[in-house]
Amino acid sequence: MKPRHLTVIPKAPAPDTPQERGRARIKAMPKPAEIAQCPRCGGRELIEARTGVTISRGRASGGTKCFLCVLCLARGERVIVS
Secondary structure, X not given: OOOOOOOOOOOOOOOOOHHHHHHHHHHHOOOOOOOOOOOOXXXXXXXXXXXXXXXXXXXXXXXXXXXXXXXXXXXXXXXEEO
């Protein structure tokens, strides 16, 4: 039996779809400093998520808060926008 050698295949370029062109256009647009924008897709819709929350006396307390991109979350990715 011959020994098998692993070879590295060069990375293929991303497909040029209308969605990718739209994302590139949105990312390239100038944005005001006070608006948060997703670094992956360029979306500006965010959800506030809190992890580690404890409930005492019927109220949520503690936990760590972060903002997640809605568009990436809908695709199954968790992108934290700060």
